[in-house]
Amino acid sequence: MLVAINKDRQILNLLDIDRLKIKDLKAQQFSCPACKGQVYLKHGSVRAPHFAHVSTGTCQYASEHESYQHLSLKKALYHWFSETETVQVEQFLQKIQQRPDLLINASIAVEIQCSSLSVKRLRERTNSYHRNGYTVLWLMGEALWLGDYLSELKQHFLYFSESAGFYYWELDLKAKQIRLNYLIHQDLTGKLHYLVKTFAFGSDKLLDVLRTPFKGVSKSLKVQLSQDISHYIARQLYYKHPKWLKVQEIYYRNGQNLLNLGNLSNVIFPVGLNRLTYQFEGLNLPDYCQLTQDVRSYYHHFISYHQTKPCAIVYPPRVYSAFYQPS
Incomplete structure (x- = not known):
């Protein structure tokens, strides 16, 4: 996790602190904004600086084992959003007991999904956001890129608009891109056919990029069937x-x-x-x-x-x- 509460009851966001100054915080005491349990700063040479609970397993809202990819994508999108929007990192939403990776303008929950989860849990989290007036955007890390075939889990990350049809978001840390897969269709063998539009990190306002499916993606898709x-x-x-x-x-x-x-x-x-x-x-x-x-x-x-x-x-x-x- 990237945020914690210091001894003065202030929220500390590691993404807003210069990396060279972060090591000076290691001796301080911090607590988790969600469970209030004690956390400590981990600042090594491999993974990005982050907080971890002293007592593991005590907080159901913490992500103790976030990958380098997840932390790096969260950092990149935080700074990109911050250019034009109000962004909160891992803001704990008390009413619905959830903590999105990023909360945009107090109304849009952005979830960066780099690993698998159960459809039941995904449905619970999504429905909870919707019932309480939040828009939720799931952006997929490498392990969940769309590919040629649609798993049960990936089906539940599909969105729909009149301009883009069924669409699916991907994040590519190595290429520093966000990709919109759209006009997604499936032939009778199960193989997927779709178009792809890419956006380089920082190339435009990120919120405008995420509105692309509603702004008129008007191309047609000519399908070459994989077999007779x-x-x-x-x-x-x-x-x-x-x-x-x-x-x-x-x-x-x-x-x-x-x-x-x-x-x-x-x-x-x-x-x-x-x-x-x-x-x-x-x-x-x-x-x-x-x-x-x-x-x-x-x-x-x-x-x-x-x-x-x-x-x-x-x-x-x-x-x-x-x-x-x-x-």
Whole structure:
């Protein structure tokens, strides 16, 4: 942790102190702003200076084992935000018993996630922020970069906007970049397709960068499928994959053969809709932690558009909305 209370009951933020002067604080006594337990300053040659509890395991709000990556990213984003915004580091929010990495303008909680956590815990933390009027932005460290496939945990870090579709934030300490992965779609093999926009640290106001998904990211995404979808499904049926056997059964009951549908290789589905049963079972809408709006209209418009105009090009949700607006 990067903040502590000194003997004069003042909050000390290590990010605001010159590194050469920090070593002079080692003899002082400090306490944790959350649990009030005693903490001490750790100032070595490898990790960034930080506070640690004297008695380990006594504070449920402390992150005693923050990585070099986590501490360094927190420092970089703190200074970047501080150029234009009011920033608090590890501010303990008594009402909701949480301590975000950074609190921006007393209303935006920024969480830098460099390691895995349970979906249950992520949902609890996110819902707690939302219920109490905070916006929460989860920014992913290297271990949780999006990649080619979507794990259950990564699904719950997805955001959505009319201009960017499903999107996902990444932080790259080595390249000193923040990346916006947007227009994220998933083909029937599970492989992800998306566009990437990068921003160098300090290149613009950070809050403006984080508003990019709402300011008009208007490019379309042309998808190159990883393999022939019909061949892929045939192979899944040959090996009796339970999901595809169920899908085939549904098509049989409706007088169709899944393998005879000629346009399968041209259909790209939104994230979360990687099954073919929507015609008969209704839409399987995602219940992802970060979604704060109803995306049903987007799903309906997307499917209707690509049923009438099969193609491997996908557009931002606002394009589909405009296409189906009554004239």
